[in-house]
Amino acid sequence: MAWGALLPRLRGGCLLALLLLLLLLLMAYTTHRRSHMDRLDGGVVDAQHVAKHQTRHVLFFNRVPKSGSEMLVLLLQWLQARNGFRHVRLKNTVKRYLTLDQQAALVEEIGERVQESLEPRLSFDRHVYFTNFTLYGFKMPLYLNLVRDPVEKVASRFYYARVTPRPGAPTPPGFTRPPLPRYTSLEECMHHQDPQCTFQPGLSYDLTIPYFCGHQDFCRELNNEAALNVAKRQVDAWYPVVGVLEEVNATLAVLQHHLPHYFAGVLDLYHNELLAAPHYNKNLQRPPASPEVAAALRTNLSLEYDFYNYLKQRLYRQFQELPVT
Numbered sequence: 483m484a485w486g487a488l489l490p491r492l493r494g495g496c497l498l499a500l501l502l503l504l505l506l507l508l509m510a511y512t513t514h515r516r517s518h519m520d521r522l523d524g525g526v527v528d529a530q531h532v533a534k535h536q537t538r539h540v541l542f543f544n545r546v547p548k549s550g551s552e553m554l555v556l557l558l559q560w561l562q563a564r565n566g567f568r569h570v571r572l573k574n575t576v577k578r579y580l581t582l583d584q585q586a587a588l589v590e591e592i593g594e595r596v597q598e599s600l601e602p603r604l605s606f607d608r609h610v611y612f613t614n615f616t617l618y619g620f621k622m623p624l625y626l627n628l629v630r631d632p633v634e635k636v637a638s639r640f641y642y643a644r645v646t647p648r649p650g651a652p653t654p655p656g657f658t659r660p661p662l663p664r665y666t667s668l669e670e671c672m673h674h675q676d677p678q679c680t681f682q683p684g685l686s687y688d689l690t691i692p693y694f695c696g697h698q699d700f701c702r703e704l705n706n707e708a709a710l711n712v713a714k715r716q717v718d719a720w721y722p723v724v725g726v727l728e729e730v731n732a733t734l735a736v737l738q739h740h741l742p743h744y745f746a747g748v749l750d751l752y753h754n755e756l757l758a759a760p761h762y763n764k765n766l767q768r769p770p771a772s773p774e775v776a777a778a779l780r781t782n783l784s785l786e787y788d789f790y791n792y793l794k795q796r797l798y799r800q801f802q803e804l805p806v807t
């Protein structure tokens with residue numbers, strides 16, 4: 483009998499059929515999950531809702547500190563004349579967490595600037611947590627931000643604070659500037675469990691997630707799942723693009739495509755003019771974090787990494803979907 487010869491072929495066919503079935507199941511599951519997630523979002527990521535409540539005439543870069551934002555502000559300042567908009571740097575760069583009254587004042591300040599302006603479009607930047615303009619009767623701006631690898635950000639902040647104390651910088655009443663780190667390296671600082679370089683789940687920090695989640699207390703709590711989910715939802719709804727500092731080329735290409743009224747020509751500008759200019763505000767001598775320190779930080783900053791990876795995946799997807807030119 484030919485059983486012996488038939489069996490391997492039969493087995494191969496079964497395996498293929500099984501794989502196909504698995505693939506189909508996976509596809510069905512993802513589709514189901516996606517529609518389920520849309521429903522969970524309660525219409526916030528519904529494109530019609532966004533189109534109705536967001537104005538394309540105002541861009542708000544509510545920048546995360548130590549993530550390359552000065553570079554992006556510089557590009558906006560250079561682009562404003564050629565793309566016919568005006569960039570406004572909002573004052574008060576120290577306070578990121580605002581009371582309801584302060585949020586209202588921020589939204590009104592932006593609203594007034596827009597009304598007084600003769601330009602068709604304005605862009606703004608300020609270090610401030612995500613603010614709901616709708617709450618104060620205004621349309622949402624096009625939100626924009628730039629993020630960075632969380633360990634790199636911690637290291638950058640640590641060494642920046644050491645070299646740039648800025649003693650004369652104004653501080654609002656009630657704000658106390660954190661003391662300078664007493665240690666000369668991140669390793670040493672962490673070894674002594676200094677609060678400047680250790681991050682404990684459940685305590686509040688000015689990390690990346692609150693810039694997308696908002697002013698409520700839970701948004702600043704380290705590794706708070708609800709904060710992470712709100713942040714992702716706000717990104718999906720209100721941020722057409724969130725750049726990633728480690729992926730400058732993809733960031734600029736996606737910005738140029740999705741926000742052409744502000745970023746047309748940015749790739750050319752960046753490669754042919756900015757890179758040729760002296761790169762200011764960069765702490766060149768900064769030593770890299772040791773593998774042990776980086777691993778310890780990664781463990782405690784786990785949801786910050788979840789968010790960072792989510793944004794990186796989103797940017798890659800947008801980059802891959804760009805029309806080939």
Ligand SMILES: *[C@@H]1O[C@H](CO)[C@@H](O)[C@H](O)[C@H]1NC(C)=O
Pocket residue numbers: 526614615616617716
């Ligand atoms: C903003 O506030 C409005 C009015 O209270 C509310 O309907 C909306 O869901 C809020 N949007 C976000 C993104 O929180």
Ligand SMILES: *[C@@H]1O[C@H](CO)[C@@H](O)[C@H](O)[C@H]1NC(C)=O
Pocket residue numbers: 672675679680681682683778779782
């Ligand atoms: C991580 O968190 C634990 C407490 O949960 C704390 O003891 C430790 O110092 C933290 N490490 C870092 C690097 O933040």
Ligand SMILES: *[C@@H]1O[C@H](CO)[C@@H](O)[C@H](O)[C@H]1NC(C)=O
Pocket residue numbers: 731753
């Ligand atoms: C970014 O783009 C420039 C110009 O096209 C290219 O020279 C450079 O290698 C790119 N960098 C990366 C990391 O892909």
